Amino acid sequence: MKRLRAAAEYIDGARAAEALARTFELWREPTSPWRERLARLHGGFSPRVVDAGVRLGLEHWTLEVMRELRGRELRGDHVAPGVTAVWLAGSIPTASFAALALPLLAGSAVAAHPASADGAGPALFLESLRSVDPDVGACISLDAGPEVLEQVDAVVAAGSDESVRVVRERVPPGIPFAAHPHKLSLAVIGTQIDVPGAVEALAQDICLWDGRGCLSPAWVLAVETPGRRAAHIAEKLAEALDRLASRLPCGPMTAGEHAALRDRRGAAAVREGVELHASGDANDWTVVLDPGPERPAPGGLRFVPVVPVGSVRELVEFCARLHPHLSTIGHAGLGGRAPGLLEGLEAGGGSRLCLLGRMQLPPLDWRHDGVEPLRSLLRLVDVEDEHD
Amino acid sequence: MSRDALDRRVLAVIGRGVDAPLDEAELDALALELFAWQHEHCEAYRRLCAASGRSPDSVGHWTEIPAAPTGAFKEARLAAFPESATVRVFRTSGSTAGKRGELHLDTLELYTASLLATFGAHIVPEARPLPFVVLAPPASQAPDSSLSYMYDVAARHLGRGEPVFCVTRDGWDPAAAIEQLRGLEGPAAVVGTAFAFVHLIDALGAAGEQLRLPAGTRVMETGGFKGRSRELTRDALHAGIESALGVARERIVNQYGMCELGSQFYEDSLRRGRASEVKRVPPWVRTRVVDPATLREAASGEVGMLVHLDLANTGSVLAVQTSDAGRAVDGGFEVLGRLPGAEARGCSLAADALLGGAA
Numbered sequence: 001m002k003r004l005r006a007a008a009e010y011i012d013g014a015r016a017a018e019a020l021a022r023t024f025e026l027w028r029e030p031t032s033p034w035r036e037r038l039a040r041l042h043g044g045f046s047p048r049v050v051d052a053g054v055r056l057g058l059e060h061w062t063l064e065v066m067r068e069l070r071g072r073e074l075r076g077d078h079v080a081p082g083v084t085a086v087w088l089a090g091s092i093p094t095a096s097f098a099a100l101a102l103p104l105l106a107g108s109a110v111a112a113h114p115a116s117a118d119g120a121g122p123a124l125f126l127e128s129l130r131s132v133d134p135d136v137g138a139c140i141s142l143d144a145g146p147e148v149l150e151q152v153d154a155v156v157a158a159g160s161d162e163s164v165r166v167v168r169e170r171v172p173p174g175i176p177f178a179a180h181p182h183k184l185s186l187a188v189i190g191t192q193i194d195v196p197g198a199v200e201a202l203a204q205d206i207c208l209w210d211g212r213g214c215l216s217p218a219w220v221l222a223v224e225t226p227g228r229r230a231a232h233i234a235e236k237l238a239e240a241l242d243r244l245a246s247r248l249p250c251g252p253m254t255a256g257e258h259a260a261l262r263d264r265r266g267a268a269a270v271r272e273g274v275e276l277h278a279s280g281d282a283n284d285w286t287v288v289l290d291p292g293p294e295r296p297a298p299g300g301l302r303f304v305p306v307v308p309v310g311s312v313r314e315l316v317e318f319c320a321r322l323h324p325h326l327s328t329i330g331h332a333g334l335g336g337r338a339p340g341l342l343e344g345l346e347a348g349g350g351s352r353l354c355l356l357g358r359m360q361l362p363p364l365d366w367r368h369d370g371v372e373p374l375r376s377l378l379r380l381v382d383v384e385d386e387h388d
Numbered sequence: 389m390s391r392d393a394l395d396r397r398v399l400a401v402i403g404r405g406v407d408a409p410l411d412e413a414e415l416d417a418l419a420l421e422l423f424a425w426q427h428e429h430c431e432a433y434r435r436l437c438a439a440s441g442r443s444p445d446s447v448g449h450w451t452e453i454p455a456a457p458t459g460a461f462k463e464a465r466l467a468a469f470p471e472s473a474t475v476r477v478f479r480t481s482g483s484t485a486g487k488r489g490e491l492h493l494d495t496l497e498l499y500t501a502s503l504l505a506t507f508g509a510h511i512v513p514e515a516r517p518l519p520f521v522v523l524a525p526p527a528s529q530a531p532d533s534s535l536s537y538m539y540d541v542a543a544r545h546l547g548r549g550e551p552v553f554c555v556t557r558d559g560w561d562p563a564a565a566i567e568q569l570r571g572l573e574g575p576a577a578v579v580g581t582a583f584a585f586v587h588l589i590d591a592l593g594a595a596g597e598q599l600r601l602p603a604g605t606r607v608m609e610t611g612g613f614k615g616r617s618r619e620l621t622r623d624a625l626h627a628g629i630e631s632a633l634g635v636a637r638e639r640i641v642n643q644y645g646m647c648e649l650g651s652q653f654y655e656d657s658l659r660r661g662r663a664s665e666v667k668r669v670p671p672w673v674r675t676r677v678v679d680p681a682t683l684r685e686a687a688s689g690e691v692g693m694l695v696h697l698d699l700a701n702t703g704s705v706l707a708v709q710t711s712d713a714g715r716a717v718d719g720g721f722e723v724l725g726r727l728p729g730a731e732a733r734g735c736s737l738a739a740d741a742l743l744g745g746a747a
């Protein structure tokens with residue numbers, strides 16, 4: 001902890017931004033050795049998914065974006081944390097990259113607790129950052145244990161509700177605490193777009209990170225028309241997933257995950273009115289057109305329920321039942337501020353609307369779970385006028 | 389062939405007992421005929437078969453018969469007879485998802501025949517009737533519990549005197565069960581759920597007491613703990629029973645069963661006179677251990693997913709896919725709990741959490 005605090009004294013957010021920008025450039029390069037190494041070492045996803053997910057995910061993580069973010073959120077009198085504890089979760093490397101980078105932009109060192117499912121991502125990211133600017137790299141440690149929670153100036157915790165609760169209990173009162181519990185997202189396809197275009201983008205959202213992320217569409221809501229548009233969407237989505245399976249193959253699954261997928265497929269197949277599209281005997285992908293009336297369980301692992309909705313009202317009601325677990329609504333064919341989208345987002349407790357194809361590619365400066373990423377770490381200061 | 393004729397043929401196989409091997413060709417023929425019958429008469433199962441592109445025309449061996457996963461029994465009535473002919477519905481115990489799997493029966497004849505044959509052979513192999521002490525409710529109070537039905541039927545056909553059911557629909561008092569056990573004057577069959585035995589062990593432990601049940605007593609336990617007691621490994625449970633009740637390990641038998649199946653599997657400890665964890669497969673059942681990723685047979689000794697084909701399921705679906713991990717061993721299979729599942733490898737909210745918190 002002393003070492004981190006000392007390291008942080010020699011750098012500031014502006015220098016960190018420059019180092020991070022150069023680091024992200026290294027990862028974006030067409031034949032980035034860093035991406036290649038991570039794709040080889042990660043193990044939780046297929047190498048092609050890691051490669052594409054990182055390349056596309058970092059596309060707009062530029063110096064300009066970081067400067068704008070700093071200018072926007074570090075305004076006014078404030079005290080930035082000297083050291084921020086970051087509890088990483090899950091296996092998605094770009095989420096870890098952002099979680100490590102953001103406190104640096106606020107001028108804070110980072111004591112990170114890596115997720116058990118992704119040791120390689122944070123370690124390689126730190127190695128690459130150190131190669132660009134050793135002083136900035138020295139501001140991150142990846143071996144934080146629970147004891148640091150009582151010694152740091154701010155905490156960012158991702159994980160299940162239970163994990164976040166356990167971390168929060170260790171943090172002294174008055175310490176800024178940003179929680180990112182596990183969430184769910186959904187996709188909506190309206191009528192103002194060609195189905196093939198929409199499903200190609202959607203298929204990428206499904207395949208990147210294999211449906212394991214909180215930004216992965218857990219359902220596809222298809223605005224229904226008399227021509228059975230939802231069924232058409234399900235059919236075309238299945239074709240798109242099949243095409244993408246060779247370019248972005250599914251990563252390893254546990255035996256229990258395979259069994260659970262088979263169970264879900266069988267459970268869907270026996271239901272009247274359900275249309276099932278699947279990758280033969282393999283568990284690569286599954287699309288289920290499920291007309292209800294019950295809301296199907298959320299998808300994941302490239303198992304995608306397509307749910308017809310007849311109206312904006314139904315969309316909002318669907319979202320409301322997810323409250324407060326909704327994260328993002330990806331959409332196409334509705335118009336960006338179409339009635340229902342914002343209302344649905346609000347009803348579900350979500351915080352992000354984006355176009356299909358962008359669900360897995362949040363900007364570095366997005367307000368994850370409605371929280372300003374830098375400002376949430378600060379202690380804001382009021383300096384009152386001295387005159388009476 | 390009519391359903392009745394199929395039932396008669398299966399009953400004849402069961403009637404030969406657990407020690408009469410069923411010829412592979414005879415099993416295959418019966419299984420394929422039953423599959424064709426079920427495919428024709430069960431619409432939901434027909435949909436499942438269509439999803440995997442299989443039908444009686446394309447299936448040439450019993451191993452190719454599409455297995456219905458247990459989840460399917462929660463979503464549809466998997467029965468090859470009209471609803472009006474239903475005589476009994478067994479249901480799985482509740483889960484966080486709320487839905488319960490159902491086995492619909494239009495006759496109890498096969499179910500009863502199968503359970504008596506296997507229960508008798510493995511729990512009362514001497515064929516000498518014994519008093520039954522049952523740590524589960526009677527069937528009259530739990531009509532949709534296959535376990536209660538099994539104990540009820542077994543006690544009445546294989547037991548001596550009126551069985552004592554220590555559990556009611558409102559719960560149970562381990563102290564009263566202990567009183568019953570203390571009063572035993574000769575060998576008995578003490579049977580019940582695993583979690584009830586844990587309660588019994590804990591109650592005896594709290595009282596600082598150990599029973600010494602009469603020589604010849606045997607214990608049969610089954611099922612998981614389902615949050616109703618502390619969880620123990622099977623080994624620890626049997627050690628606890630041995631210590632608390634004074635029943636030797638080789639006289640404690642675990643049964644593996646599923647609501648969705650018409651037959652059950654037992655360890656043959658009592659028959660062999662030494663503790664065994666191998667589940668014996670009745671001749672009218674086949675259990676395969678498959679790789680859940682490919683559905684291909686797992687290599688010998690490899691852990692995989694258990695898939696059962698049970699000829700006693702004539703009115704339902706004879707091939708059932710579980711989520712249980714197992715391993716084929718000489719003489720049967722071992723059950724190794726649930727297949728290793730989804731650790732936290734993503735940040736997406738688990739379905740159970742959503743259903744528990746927001747549905």
